[in-house]
Amino acid sequence: MVWCLTRIVLLLFVFKVVVFPGPDVTSDVSGIYQGWYHTLRDGTFPLSDVAWQYPPAAALPILSPALLPFLDYASAFFVLACLADLCVLALLAVAGRRPGRSPRGAWVWAVGVPLLGPTVYARYDVMVTAVAVAALLAGLGRPRLLGALAAFGALLKVWPALLLVGTTKRKPWDAAAVTATSLLLLFVAMPGSFAFLTSQRDRGTEVESVGSLVFHVARHYGWEGEVKLNYGSVEFVGPYVGVVSTAALMLTVLAFGWLLLWRLRARRFAPHTLADVAFVAVLLFTVTSRVISPQYLVWLIGLAAVCLVFRDSRMSLPTVLLLAAAFLTVLEFPLWFGHVVASDALGITLLFARNGLLVAATAIAALRLWRDTVPSAPPAPEPGRAPRAEELIQPS
Secondary structure, eight states: OHHHHHHHHHHHHHTTSSOOSSSOTTHIIIIIIHHHHHHHHTTSOOTTOTTOOOOGGGHHHHHGGGGOTTSOHHHHHHHHHHHHHHHHHHHHHHHTTSTTBOTHHHHHHHHHGGGGGGGGGGSTHHHHHHHHHHHHHHTTTOHHHHHHHHHHHHHHHSGGGGGGTTOOOSHHHHHHHHHHHHHHHHHTTSTTTTTHHHHTTTOOEETTSSTHHHHHHHGGGTOOOEEEEETTEEEEESTTHHHHHHHHHHHHHHHHHHHHHHHHHOOOOOTTHHHHHHHHHHHHHHHTSSOOOTTHHHHHHHHHHHHHHBTTOOOHHHHHHHHHHHHHHHIIIIITHHHHHHTOHHHHHHHHHHHHHHHHHHHHHHHHHHHHHSOOOOOOOOTTSOOOGGGSOOOO
């Protein structure tokens, strides 16, 4: 009932039966996506549009409204986004009824998604999240399906590749390699199939990212830069933007290094570990990114929901912080996005609060993952005394 009521409200917003305050978030569908749709139907990627920065399989959700030819493009897209949303709820609800599981995951999804407002149905990220949720829930009993779905998700929007970080088996990686190769062969004949590998090279610092806070504050002290629509998003342009963008990339490299260290040190793998690692990994790469668009939180809510399907997951507090960040996200975009762009007191306060919650959620989630999976070193024996047998046994 909660899902039905909240989704009816979201549909009323995207169909403009009720007008949501702020900029029109549906314009990307009726304008950008529909333009890409016509280009993709001609057998080529929209390379002339700098906003196209996606892997080749992203063509599938853009073309998907053709499945509903009796509706116009935007209406069909909204309906399909809602169906993807429903699929996620069904997956979480069914998984939550098994032994050792919990309905908390379904509740997180039902309550968390509408906190982001109509943006959820005006981007294709909810479809990608549905693939990621299905992959993680399949991970325990069907490792090959995990790998295949993770690879498919990665060719939709890259980040689902992180779902494989926590797996300890070879089968998911083999399935991912086969799936990715097969899908790439389907698109290789289309011009621009691999353009996404370099399309974000010249991206700047987007106004909602963690790094943007430097420039929001600097504007009040005479910084000479400005805000412009650049590469499909609103970014800062001006002195030192390149330095901050490079610093963000370095932090992403450090995040990858931490994940590698965790993978080498982790010894305790429980049923919930795969989902917990995926959640932490995507959190790390989100907060260190040069861009934090509102739809990024759809990914995080989906992963957090899978974590809480497992009763033993320790991601409850990070999930609460994430839901609070989602509510602040709809306030900063689209409701008061003008204040964010202007870097006024309200805009800066919203961004500090939202990004602070995301950073806190990331730090707490990473710490809990480490403590849950990495055994602590045994205490050193006292001088002159031989260690007892139990001191020599590492936790399994």
